[in-house]
Amino acid sequence: MRHSYILILVIASLFASCKTDKKPTLFNRANKEVDIDLDDIVKRGKIKVVTDYNSTNYFVYKGRPLGYQFELLKAMSNQLGLKLEITVSNNVEENINNLLNGDIDLIATNFTVTRNRSNKIAFTEPHCVTRQVLVQQKYRNSTGSEPTIFNEVIRNQLDLAGKTIYVQENSSFVERLRNLSNEIGDSINIVEIPDYEVEQLIDLVANGEIPYTVCDENMARINTNFYDNIDVETAISFPQKIAWAVRPTSNDLLDVVNNWLINFKKTKQYKRIYRKYFINERSKHLVDAGFHSIRGGKVSIYDAIIKKESKKYDLDWRLIASLIYQESRFHPEIESWAGAKGLMQLMPETADYFGVKEITSPSENIKGGLKFLTWLDGRLKKTIEDPEERIKFVLAAYNVGLGHVQDAMRLAEKNGKNPLIWKDNVDYYLLNKSKPEFYNDPVVKYGYCRGEEPYHYVTDILERYDHYKNVIMD
Structure with missing residues (x-):
């Protein structure tokens, strides 16, 4: 099954240079303006949120739901006195359309604030700031008696000319790579992969099935705990704001979420949550455990x-x-x-x-x-x-x-x-x-x-x- 998918990736890469010159299609779909704001959400008694399922943002460990986004959302919903209804989707375009259509109220992912997106949705105050980095192999283990083979690691962004980079479809990484291609005056072959989340692409890099992907630095560094053969030291962007998003018509909701985020980021609770998922090395133990929904897929030994x-x-x-x-x-x-x-x-x-x-x-x-x-x-x-x-x-x-x-x-x-x-x-x-x-x-x-x-x-x-x-x- 995996080999079939990699074959598709290879075929897709043949057309990558053509795709690079196309404009993003993320906002081509017309959406009706939906007028749902804080009063409607309060009357409903719950806030509908979409987040992405990975080893940092939202997962289950030993029977407990955990994650950076999950803990922030729980703290916010408790403060607002609202029930939290979470759905999971790694599809950026689908999430934006569902937001604008009124199916969800808030996108709570590692959403990079960009000018193009700001024309369509309303970003909250950033919950963190990070850079985009290149994820590549620094070495690969050979089989048999052959020695470990070390790859030549890219450090200069100019060396990305002619390289093929696989990224999540409709992600901010696509836009950044297009801009970088213009900046270095040469083509970068960008292959957009539907349905794959960034950590799944990192796994493909670590296993040598694709050469490069791009990831937010805080997420990338967490993954160095799980894959000792990946390198994440090459930045391809300046620091960028990472935020949540609401409908442009949800002004009251935006104000309430912004006020909460501004105050919450000053608390010890926020610092503890951030350290827990992005700094504390014990997260390696969590993800390697069989009782983590990402890796082992078990709730319990029973x-x-x-x-x-x-x-x-x-x-x-x-x-x-x-x-x-x-x-x-x-x-x-x-x-x-x-x-x-x-x-x-x-x-x-x-x-x-x-x-x-x-x-x-x-x-x-x-x-x-x-x-x-x-x-x-x-x-x-x-x-x-x-x-x-x-x-x-x-x-x-x-x-x-x-x-x-x-x-x-x-x-x-x-x-x-x-x-x-x-x-x-x-x-x-x-x-x-x-x-x-x-x-x-x-x-x-x-x-x-x-x-x-x-x-x-x-x-x-x-x-x-x-x-x-x-x-x-x-």
Whole structure:
């Protein structure tokens, strides 16, 4: 498969010099002006963001969503009091079109501020400044008994004349290379690669499948931790602003994001986040680990069991993995203050009921937990037909018990809310079931409940599940 793709690259390079003379097509598509601003986003209750999936900006490690962009976005959304809805796309043109069409509100990637782009979208204050650098091999390892072969490293930009450089399609790197070609008075063959993110192109350089690519310096230096045979010391640009982007019509949103960024960049929290992803060498350990969604693709060492058992009940294993992370952080020996044990935190009486003989056995515990979930689903299926809606009730019941959830459903119905809808209906009454005016209501059969825990339990599991779906294949 990889050799086929490289063949396509080679063929594409034959036409590269012709493509270099063409104008960018990034903004050729006409977009209707969409008038969605901060008030609309606040009413919606969530901000829709697109970011790119790589080992620095957004990924999952040991079951947790992490990343430079992700942590900035979480801090911002918390400050604004908005839910964060993240989608993933490495396609620059698609992201811009989706922004202008109103499908997303914010592009949160390593977006270089350029004059051409500024004619179409509104850039925020920069969240960092970096240069573009050439990524090339400094040596390649030979096979067999032959010695290591060292490549001649390019240091002078004039030496790029006649060279073929592969870059992400419609990226700022294309524009910079076109300008550099004019500056050195000679042609640079630029091959634009669709669907490949910069780190994937760096991997091709490291493996000798393409000769050169271009990357932002902060991202490039991180990748020297993963590939000891790449060189990133040759800059091809002056320092450039890296920012987010909103629609030109979203003036209030732009003002709020700018004010937040200006103040946040002065905080210790921002400095800690930047060091964590761009300076701290422990990031090498993260990406080399099998439990990183980029490299290993695993959520936990129990993925195989979770997949196998989830399949029996036609459940998405990523949802079950998110639940297990919530319950035990994948530690099978853990025991709660109430006596719940194992990966899925089964109470001993629940484990007995569902035939679990060894409660701390990962396999047995997962089997028992899935039987319990299926049992709850069967009870709720009689009244809640929509499976996507029902899973919220099932998760809440798994955490706090079916009786308390049914109490909240009765309270919702009594107060004119929809007892079959979770968000802003049943969840409100479960959340408030610790208050006397709620748990003393005549329709309540199971009394007091500390509803804050199951309320956040459902939200946290489903949000993490969304992150898993973004970056982990089913």
